[in-house]
Amino acid sequence: MSRMQSDRSGSATVTVRVDENLKKDYTNALDGSMSDDLRAHMEEVARTVRDEPEDDNLPEDEALRDGYIALRRTAEAYDPSGRRLDVGTAISKVAERAGIPKEAVRRRILKPLEQRGYIAPKWGDIIVYRPEEVATAKTETKAKATSN
Numbered sequence: 001m002s003r004m005q006s007d008r009s010g011s012a013t014v015t016v017r018v019d020e021n022l023k024k025d026y027t028n029a030l031d032g033s034m035s036d037d038l039r040a041h042m043e044e045v046a047r048t049v050r051d052e053p054e055d056d057n058l059p060e061d062e063a064l065r066d067g068y069i070a071l072r073r074t075a076e077a078y079d080p081s082g083r084r085l086d087v088g089t090a091i092s093k094v095a096e097r098a099g100i101p102k103e104a105v106r107r108r109i110l111k112p113l114e115q116r117g118y119i120a121p122k123w124g125d126i127i128v129y130r131p132e133e134v135a136t137a138k139t140e141t142k143a144k145a146t147s148n
Helices: 020-029 034-050 062-078 087-098 102-115 131-147
Strands: 084-086 119-122 125-128
Touching (some): 062 084, 084 087, 102 119
Antiparallel strands (some): 119 125
């Protein structure tokens, strides 16, 4: 729908200040209009938030939850079984999603997720467990601990 034909009811204006050179470089890189590109990007980002799984077995910590969701989505996109991805890709996607430096991903996200049973590093890959598998593993671990 062109600018003149678009339905303006229920719409909002977004204003952002950027460096002039950034705007120029961005505009030069576009195939279409900046508004259309930004609108499409905002829709894509909003869709990922809307599509986040609502599961009781997700980590409570926001950074861990964001990291885990990034791992799940990436594994689903890269692996037919939706479980394996290489460590480099995992670190990159988690850093992007959780908003932390790549150098901190292992210590702040991957290690805690491994300790909680959400992932299992195996020979340069990371296996991402589904939330229901995490709940089962936690129950089994608690049962073993109380029986000893």
